[in-house]
Amino acid sequence: MKKKILFFNLIAALIIGGCSNADVNNVMNSISSGIETGIDSAVGMIEKLKGDTPSTIKLPVPLGNTFKFQNYKMDLKYIENTGIEVSLNGKVQNNTGKVLLVTTEFPVYDLNGNTVSRGYLKNYIGKNSTGEIYGTYSQYKFKKNLRILPEKVITRVYSNGMLIASTHKETVKKSVSRPVEKQTVIQKTAEEIKPAENNQNARQTRQSIKK
Template identity: 40%
Template sequence: MKKIFVTLSIVSSLFMTGCSNTNVNNVLDTISNGIETGINNVSDFISKLATSKPATVFPKTPTSKYFVMENYKIDIKYVDGVGIELWAGALVENKTNSSLNIIIDFPVYDLNGRIVDKGVMSRSSLIMAGPQQMSWAYDQYRLNRDLRINAEQVRTRVYLNGKLIANTHPQPVKPTTTKKATAEPKQPVVENSTSPKPRQTRQSISK
């Protein structure tokens, strides 16, 4: 969005002012400021990854009428220059007559801010009377480097009989509906363009 804003500012400035030397300098300053802002944001994120080593994080907890999930947390162990280990745990009460499949996924970063892996932890909740303590585990050592996760990006999904019933980071549905909306109008357009009958009728009427 920042790049789009900067671009629009440039086009608007050049169009409105006739590209005088003073205005060109102003536009160049705007470009410089936009680039510096982007670099600062990236630098802040990288610095945060390098300095932040929480032993425990508390991801967003999924909610649904089909289950109750409490005390959800992830414990983290860092091995400098080698890798990372994660243990997730939660108290889950299954209110259905079927098992629940709980999936946790998250991007894994190195200290340069690059995504180097996608962590996934999955386990099913059995049908039990009352709450049960559930646990998940993940480790990454094959990359042999310092690794970090961002607690805000930990996504937790819960499925019941293959159907998604809870999601802490729901995916947008608009792209799917947009494709359908754009595909349906194409049919009448194609029919009108390939059938010459309406045009012949109009010409005969005009004569």
């Protein structure tokens, strides 16, 4: 408030004093420069706070009638010039009589937007129950700043080996297991079987005669 009063008093003094346009321009440029410096300082402070300070991001959830996600999120810790630490949290309500498999997959980027690694976490949710979603992931080997984008995190739900829901557009497969190959059955006609039976009976007759 004091700054605003000082600003208006300064402008009024310039007008009443009959100063030149050049003087007014100099004063306004000084004020503008001061504001920009303050903004730059604030942005720099935010960038510094990104370093070792944990942050939490809400994750997109797959939709379905047989399950429901609750408080699904990822806690991130960006370690400056070192890497990243990830902690997955949430719950899933399973309304079916089958065990559900929930997988969470996410690319890890450097500050240039290049994918340097991928994380993969999985959780099983019991029949007709609410289960915890959890897991940890860390990446240090690149020794540089890394980032994870929430919109790139892919969450999938499986039931009995079948993909039933996903946060991203993809083909929902009927089964993830390899289909059983059908065996070809060759059926013989009665005429084809009879000669073989007759030959066998003939051999048994010859054996009986020899005895």
